[in-house]
Amino acid sequence: MKSEQAIIQFSNVSKSYGETLVLDDVSVSIEEGEFLMLIGRSGCGKTTFLKLINGLLEPDAGTVSVFGEDISSVDKISLRRSIGYVIQSVGLFPHMTVRKNIEYVPGLFRQYPEGIWPLEKIMKLVSLDPDLKNRYPAELSGGQRQRVGIARALAARPKLLLMDEPFGAVDEITRKQLQGSIKDIKDELGLTIIFVTHSVEEAFRLGDRIAIFEDHRIIQIDKPENILKNPADAFVKALIETTDTDGKNNNKL
Amino acid sequence: MSVIDIIIERKGWFLGLVEQHLILAGVSILLAGVIGLLLGILVYEKKSLAKVVLGITNMLYTIPDIAMFGFLIPLTGIGNKTAIVALTIYALLPMVRNTYTGLDQVDPDIVEAAIGMGSTKRQLLLKIQLPLAFPVILTGIRNMSVMTISIAGIASFIGAGGLGQAIYRGIATNNQELMLAGSIIIAAIAIILDLLFGMWEQGVNNHRKFKRGVVLVLLLLVFLAAVIHLNAGRTGKQITVGYDNTAEEAVIANILIDLIEEETDITVEELGDLSGGETVLLPAALEGEIDIYPEYTGTAWLTILKHTEIPDQETLNAQLNSEYKEQYDLEWLGMYGFNDSYGLAVSNEAAEKYGLKTYSDLAEVSENLTFGAEPGFYERADGYEGLCKSYGFKFKKHSDITFSLKYDAIQENKVDVITVFTTDGRLSGADVTVLEDDLEYFPKYLCGNVIRSETLEKYPELRSVLEQTNDLISDQDMSMLNKQVEIDGKEPAAVAREFLKNKGLLP
Ligand SMILES: Nc1ncnc2c1ncn2[C@@H]1O[C@H](COP(=O)(O)OP(=O)(O)OP(=O)(O)O)[C@@H](O)[C@H]1O
Numbered sequence: 070m071k072s073e074q075a076i077i078q079f080s081n082v083s084k085s086y087g088e089t090l091v092l093d094d095v096s097v098s099i100e101e102g103e104f105l106m107l108i109g110r111s112g113c114g115k116t117t118f119l120k121l122i123n124g125l126l127e128p129d130a131g132t133v134s135v136f137g138e139d140i141s142s143v144d145k146i147s148l149r150r151s152i153g154y155v156i157q158s159v160g161l162f163p164h165m166t167v168r169k170n171i172e173y174v175p176g177l178f179r180q181y182p183e184g185i186w187p188l189e190k191i192m193k194l195v196s197l198d199p200d201l202k203n204r205y206p207a208e209l210s211g212g213q214r215q216r217v218g219i220a221r222a223l224a225a226r227p228k229l230l231l232m233d234e235p236f237g238a239v240d241e242i243t244r245k246q247l248q249g250s251i252k253d254i255k256d257e258l259g260l261t262i263i264f265v266t267h268s269v270e271e272a273f274r275l276g277d278r279i280a281i282f283e284d285h286r287i288i289q290i291d292k293p294e295n296i297l298k299n300p301a302d303a304f305v306k307a308l309i310e311t312t313d314t315d316g317k318n319n320n321k322l
Numbered sequence: 323m324s325v326i327d328i329i330i331e332r333k334g335w336f337l338g339l340v341e342q343h344l345i346l347a348g349v350s351i352l353l354a355g356v357i358g359l360l361l362g363i364l365v366y367e368k369k370s371l372a373k374v375v376l377g378i379t380n381m382l383y384t385i386p387d388i389a390m391f392g393f394l395i396p397l398t399g400i401g402n403k404t405a406i407v408a409l410t411i412y413a414l415l416p417m418v419r420n421t422y423t424g425l426d427q428v429d430p431d432i433v434e435a436a437i438g439m440g441s442t443k444r445q446l447l448l449k450i451q452l453p454l455a456f457p458v459i460l461t462g463i464r465n466m467s468v469m470t471i472s473i474a475g476i477a478s479f480i481g482a483g484g485l486g487q488a489i490y491r492g493i494a495t496n497n498q499e500l501m502l503a504g505s506i507i508i509a510a511i512a513i514i515l516d517l518l519f520g521m522w523e524q525g526v527n528n529h530r531k532f533k534r535g536v537v538l539v540l541l542l543l544v545f546l547a548a549v550i551h552l553n554a555g556r557t558g559k560q561i562t563v564g565y566d567n568t569a570e571e572a573v574i575a576n577i578l579i580d581l582i583e584e585e586t587d588i589t590v591e592e593l594g595d596l597s598g599g600e601t602v603l604l605p606a607a608l609e610g611e612i613d614i615y616p617e618y619t620g621t622a623w624l625t626i627l628k629h630t631e632i633p634d635q636e637t638l639n640a641q642l643n644s645e646y647k648e649q650y651d652l653e654w655l656g657m658y659g660f661n662d663s664y665g666l667a668v669s670n671e672a673a674e675k676y677g678l679k680t681y682s683d684l685a686e687v688s689e690n691l692t693f694g695a696e697p698g699f700y701e702r703a704d705g706y707e708g709l710c711k712s713y714g715f716k717f718k719k720h721s722d723i724t725f726s727l728k729y730d731a732i733q734e735n736k737v738d739v740i741t742v743f744t745t746d747g748r749l750s751g752a753d754v755t756v757l758e759d760d761l762e763y764f765p766k767y768l769c770g771n772v773i774r775s776e777t778l779e780k781y782p783e784l785r786s787v788l789e790q791t792n793d794l795i796s797d798q799d800m801s802m803l804n805k806q807v808e809i810d811g812k813e814p815a816a817v818a819r820e821f822l823k824n825k826g827l828l829p
């Protein structure tokens with residue numbers, strides 16, 4: 070445990086879907102302001118981990134605390150409104166324009182919350198041309214859609230951002246650009262970000278810490294340099310094999 | 323006359339029917355739309371209810387329309403109310419099913435995204451699920467609307483307005499063009515509606531065009547309703563004449579309508595071709611669905627007031643009026659004069675040979691004659707037996723003849739005396755003489771107007787119009803008018819008008 074306050078605390082959390090065990094007795098604490106990268110094989114439970122944080126799923130055993138409170142006993146609606154969520158399949162609302170999509174979460178409040186950025190600013194933050202604001206999702210490229218998804222998650226100015234493979238469908242140049250902007254956004258807003266990726270390079274480039282999922286557990290969670298120095302086991306070792314200190318690695322999971 | 327000519331000639335009438343039809347169908351579509359949508363949402367939210375609700379709506383959907391109307395009449399009476407209930411029930415199924423299907427097929431990822439961002443159940447439904455389900459729901463609305471326009475045609479069988487009246491009138495008077503005209507207009511409305519919805523549906527997937535589509539269709543409907551309403555032209559004064567589905571009552575009703583519209587500025591609606599006769603008309607008048615209807619003294623006295631003794635006609639009429647006033651707040655005003663009752667007829671030849679004018683004349687020679695009537699006449703106590711006792715008839719022979727063959731039988735001298743209805747259209751021009759019931763054995767079925775007292779108070783000018791109908795039509799006149807409708811296939815409205823012109827009551 071660090072001196073900073075834990076914004077998320079998993080205590081002995083287990084989760085299965087029917088017979089399929091996904092997470093087994095996971096305990097982890099994430100500090101406020103942290104940029105945590107989640108990496109692991111497909112199907113190892115990364116998305117499940119995120120959904121346990123915003124209450125889309127409930128643990129079978131153990132407790133999940135967010136903002137210092139056990140979420141089984143808080144109002145899920147307001148919890149979710151204070152957590153930005155970028156879903157894996159993007160999930161833009163096809164019947165709404167870019168503008169309406171981005172303004173969706175602020176619009177859920179009984180009173181439009183104060184201090185919301187102007188639309189243009191949010192769009193620029195994720196490198197979207199503001200001229201696109203009246204387009205429908207079907208009229209955007211895959212990468213543009215992903216960025217609208219990120220903008221939508223940021224619009225209500227959450228303190229915590231869950232991002233499930235947000236940069237899957239963008240080219241390498243845009244990806245670099247977006248990686249840069251997400252770091253800036255995080256610093257500017259003092260966000261805590263949980264970020265799922267399949268790119269080892271991305272994990273090492275962005276993460277304050279990296280959590281490596283395997284065998285229904287987090288087998289190692291640490292700063293990038295510590296993982297490089299002391300890989301927990303052969304699996305981690307293989308994963309980071311070709312990664313040098315610059316974080317150059319072409320491995321993908 | 324061709325179908326087109328009929329439509330052009332009776333343009334005003336048809337426009338009125340179109341308006342009624344659209345209102346009838348429109349209200350049903352709106353009701354079914356709202357109820358069906360809510361049920362569909364309920365079923366989607368509570369999946370355990372889905373089987374039951376869909377099962378029930380499915381079952382209701384399979385009830386034949388005529389039967390459905392039949393079930394509803396005891397509950398909601400006749401007229402537009404019942405029609406709207408029935409049409410709404412039919413329209414529910416497509417609505418519920420499509421709402422359910424539409425909601426069910428919304429991309430679960432999108433729903434999860436919306437929940438994950440903190441939507442309440444209501445926000446999820448209103449902002450995400452319903453808009454995304456709308457194309458499927460719209461298909462449901464389209465099918466249900468087109469269907470309702472068509473089925474609304476049947477509603478006239480239970481006295482509702484709309485284009486079905488043209489069809490039903492056409493059937494009742496064997497006027498194929500009229501039937502066809504009604505059907506064609508219904509089909510045309512259905513097709514136009516379907517095309518409009520089709521255009522809307524095409525626009526629905528393009529979200530930009532979609533909003534314009536909604537506005538366009540709504541504007542068009544409002545415009546259409548306005549144009550039709552203006553054309554159908556209403557004064558504020560309006561009453562409704564109701565009648566049974568016999569040629570006789572149709573003619574009488576049209577005579578009433580013509581006289582009232584000629585002499586007052588009241589617009590007369592008709593709620594016609596009501597099957598079920600007195601069991602339907604009286605309740606309809608009590609409900610205020612109709613204001614005036616033709617009624618027969620015999621029916622009123624025996625069937626409705628359930629008297630068993632028959633006093634002399636003057637006493638009966640007076641008592642009838644006071645009891646109707648007291649019990650139902652209805653008044654008898656204007657007796658047409660003709661008597662639609664049982665009667666005895668002999669061939670002209672026999673009448674001449676024996677000098678027959680009355681039943682008493684007939685009694686003197688009855689040993690020489692044979693008698694024919696439908697089987698039922700021999701079974702009733704007040705039938706054959708009572709008749710023979712009263713007059714002392716001793717017919718040589720009596721036999722069963724079905725109703726439709728009577729006139730042939732007497733023409734071919736197979737029988738000498740038959741029972742007839744005294745205003746039967748076939749009497750007119752047939753080679754028979756109707757004798758006078760001089761001892762008044764058969765109860766009289768004198769036709770008169772029954773009117774709601776309330777209506778009479780509101781429109782006192784009706785009194786003098788209705789009084790004009792006193793002794794307007796003799797038995798022979800009525801028989802001749804019936805013949806023109808039943809045998810010659812003329813329209814009751816035309817027959818009525820011609821009669822009034824001949825009497826000098828219409829210009
Ligand atoms: N609703 C569900 N019902 C049953 N099994 C599920 C469900 N959701 C996920 N699973 C299973 O749980 C496991 C973990 O799923 P999860 O989505 O968390 O994986 P992931 O790490 O996000 O994978 P990916 O990298 O492919 O997105 C997988 O084996 C998946 O098949």
Ligand SMILES: [Mg+2]
Nearest residue numbers: 115116157233
């Ligand atoms: Mg995943």
